[in-house]
Amino acid sequence: AQEFEQSRIIKFTPPDACRLELMRFRTRYNGKDLPFSVKAAVVVQGAYIELQAFINMSSAAQISTRLSSVKYCENVMIRFPVPTQWIKALWTMNLQRQKSLKAKMNRRACLGALHEVESDPVIQVSVGTAKYENAYRAVVWKIDRLPDKNSSLDHPHSLSYKLELGSDQEIPSDWYPFATVQFVVHDTCASGTEVKSLGIESDLQPQKHVVQKAFYSFQVEIEKKWIRLDGEDPDKAGNCLMQ
Secondary structure (H helix, E strand, O other): OHHHHHHHHOOOOOOOOOOOOOOOOOOOOOOOOOOEEEEEEEEEEEEEEEEEEEEEEOHHHHHHHOOOOOOEEEEEEEEEOHHHHHHHHHHEEEEEEEEEEEEEEEOOOOOOOOOOOOOOEEEEEEEEEEEEEEEOOEEEEEEEEEEEOOOOOOOEEEEEEEEEEEOOOOOOOOOOOOOEEEEEEEEOOOOOOOOOOOOOOOOOOOHHHHHEEEEEEEEEEEEEOOOOOOOOOOHHHHHHOOO
16 A cells, blocks of 8 residues: 555555456446347236346447457346245245246247246246346346357347246235346456556566456346236225235
8 A cells, every 4th residue: 555655556466376356446337338238027917927028239239249359248147136925936846845947948039029828937038047046036147148149139139937926926016126237348448447557577478367347237127017907907906805
């Protein structure tokens, strides 16, 4: 700390043979459009709940991927919160052992498609993996890389899961869900702060071992859609009496 106050140079002794993170700080993103957008909606139809989420690559990202310097979004993680009342519907029993419901691959899913409600709860994704993770109390959708190398740049990716709620699993009236999106872009400096020089006591050049990347994190509101059944009034659902 004293050296920095005098010379404005950060000096440190890193541990041997270890990956080192020297500094991390938060900043507001004031650049161009994000590389992809996320839209999510919860559809309620009687006792059935379906969450639909779609990823669309932005036009700016599609242009940049056609250039020589391609930048990919990596370690994409999107978390969709699950109310406490729904958690047991996202677990399955197998040989007397409880385990989290995992996703099935469905590459034919398309934007805005509505599917018939199945008898068993199921999670479907068009790319990546998804399952309920109790640590986050959320369904977590993980994608290694976007744009996906097996899909065209303008192809949307989707996730959906369907649940049949019991009488004790009503939708909380104060539930206003937001999906949390996080990903990493290499060779990018969203904050505008860059390392100008790096030196060590020997003549070796350490620059080739320095990795520069930006971590992005933002939230997307999950839209609520209510499909009324015959004779159903969702505004009066809370006035039911228990017999």
